[in-house]
Amino acid sequence: MSSPLILVNLKTYKEGMGNRAHMIAQAAQAVSQESGVTIGVAPGYIDLHPLCHHFSIPVYAQHVDGCEPGANTGHTTVEAIRAAGAAGSLVNHSERRLTIADIEASIRGLRNQKLISVVCSNNESTSAGAAALAPDYVAIEPPELIGSGVSVSKANPEIIKRSIAAVHAVNPNVRVLTGAGIQSGECVKIAVDLGTDGVLLASSVVKSKEPAAILRDLVSKL
Numbered sequence: 259m260s261s262p263l264i265l266v267n268l269k270t271y272k273e274g275m276g277n278r279a280h281m282i283a284q285a286a287q288a289v290s291q292e293s294g295v296t297i298g299v300a301p302g303y304i305d306l307h308p309l310c311h312h313f314s315i316p317v318y319a320q321h322v323d324g325c326e327p328g329a330n331t332g333h334t335t336v337e338a339i340r341a342a343g344a345a346g347s348l349v350n351h352s353e354r355r356l357t358i359a360d361i362e363a364s365i366r367g368l369r370n371q372k373l374i375s376v377v378c379s380n381n382e383s384t385s386a387g388a389a390a391l392a393p394d395y396v397a398i399e400p401p402e403l404i405g406s407g408v409s410v411s412k413a414n415p416e417i418i419k420r421s422i423a424a425v426h427a428v429n430p431n432v433r434v435l436t437g438a439g440i441q442s443g444e445c446v447k448i449a450v451d452l453g454t455d456g457v458l459l460a461s462s463v464v465k466s467k468e469p470a471a472i473l474r475d476l477v478s479k480l
């Protein structure tokens with residue numbers, strides 16, 4: 259298995275924009291360098307280019323539209339996030355749900371531009387459906403646990419196991435992340451021991467007064 263990915267979604271938290279986005283990315287870069295664990299961040303669009311410019315960690319968009327460059331208004335194309343320096347994008351996050359046709363178009367666009375697709379899902383059936391579209395990652399996040407402070411690793415390890423099996427039954431090349439309530443090295447270790455390739459998380463890092471300390475704890479048992 260390749261090294262696990264810790265991906266921090268900054269969402270639209272006020273603690274995750276502007277100077278705070280820089281501070282969190284700085285912490286992620288420092289902890290990644292110390293530990294050798296890949297830590298990425300997914301800021302809002304406004305912070306995407308500055309973070310890509312200033313830091314060497316992978317920076318992801320939180321959403322990308324599958325439309326071609328041209329006469330679209332209020333859309334963000336794969337070409338635009340690539341030009342900004344993004345490594346890839348979340349697709350179909352629980353807070354930014356898409357149709358299956360939209361998901362397919364975004365994955366295809368990302369693949370064509372050699373960017374990484376992380377498709378979010380809410381249960382094992384949608385995880386299997388997402389795997390059929392051959393993204394790089396499927397990220398299973400039970401919506402009821404998102405932002406709850408209750409970790410999916412501890413509250414619902416069975417959904418992680420079932421989702422990994424469902425994804426790999428469809429496409430064994432798709433890597434699996436899990437998320438919702440992830441907050442400690444123990445949560446990350448449980449997720450990785452269950453067979454995931456890493457975690458997707460937000461509030462525990464973004465809302466912390468000391469993001470570097472939380473990040474150090476997150477990687478401490480890997």
Ligand SMILES: O=C(CO)COP(=O)(O)O
Pocket residue numbers: 267351399403404405406407437438439440458459460461462
């Ligand atoms: O939605 C999430 C990451 O994309 C999970 O959020 P929390 O880590 O705040 O539960």
